[in-house]
Amino acid sequence: MSKLIIFDCDGVLVDSEIIAHRIGVKKLAGLGYFITVKESIKLFTGLSDQKIQQHIFKNTGVNVDFGSSGIQKKISNASKKELVPLMSDVLQSSIFSNTKKCIASNSPKNRVLESLKITQQDRFFSKDHVFTSSQVKCGKPAPDLFLYAANQMGYHPKDCLVIEDSITGVEAAHAAKMKVIGFLGGSHAQFKWYKDILKNKNIPIVYDSAKLIAMIEGFKKIP
Numbered sequence: 001m002s003k004l005i006i007f008d009c010d011g012v013l014v015d016s017e018i019i020a021h022r023i024g025v026k027k028l029a030g031l032g033y034f035i036t037v038k039e040s041i042k043l044f045t046g047l048s049d050q051k052i053q054q055h056i057f058k059n060t061g062v063n064v065d066f067g068s069s070g071i072q073k074k075i076s077n078a079s080k081k082e083l084v085p086l087m088s089d090v091l092q093s094s095i096f097s098n099t100k101k102c103i104a105s106n107s108p109k110n111r112v113l114e115s116l117k118i119t120q121q122d123r124f125f126s127k128d129h130v131f132t133s134s135q136v137k138c139g140k141p142a143p144d145l146f147l148y149a150a151n152q153m154g155y156h157p158k159d160c161l162v163i164e165d166s167i168t169g170v171e172a173a174h175a176a177k178m179k180v181i182g183f184l185g186g187s188h189a190q191f192k193w194y195k196d197i198l199k200n201k202n203i204p205i206v207y208d209s210a211k212l213i214a215m216i217e218g219f220k221k222i223p
Helices: 017-030 037-044 049-060 071-082 109-118 144-153 167-175 192-199 209-220
Strands: 004-007 100-105 130-132 160-164 179-183
Touching: 004 144, 017 037, 017 071, 037 049, 037 192, 071 109, 100 144, 109 130, 130 144, 144 160, 144 167, 160 167, 160 209, 167 179, 167 192, 179 209
Parallel strands: 004 100, 004 160, 100 130, 160 179
Antiparallel strands: none
């Protein structure tokens, strides 16, 4: 039976989370909202810009407009120098010779496409197979984005496997009734408490691409 692998982008395909959090906390401090990188990772990993903005405003009264604050430009500039791929080995392996794949990310589509281009992983995905939260009513942790991606690709949720690095993404996959693997290969995911959060969800966890390839192979054999 045909299967679909759905990849998150930030923290899964690219090691971008640590860059975004580092730059974000500096910008937020200038706006009067003081937080450490570790706290930012714990609070905001996996959330859309809109959700982060709402959280900050609700708890501090500070209004952060990610579109005009300059944060995105700084992240983009840093990414061009620092961003590295996390899935190159997986994407060019033989497991995708007869298995479809796509991306479902809470990040803006232009940021996802830029990240893929910087890391030379854009050759593995059609632009039409990159889905983002702007295309649905509610982003992760709601199931909407994963269900939308599956529908657009022509697959039933039971035939989909999600690769995620955040609790937000895992909860979204569970809500969509999809199988999910937690990938903890990103720099932001190396804290023990971060690993424990995903482990507590009782999902398969991998720390490198070799193990992930083996797990995907196993999923493909499920009737």
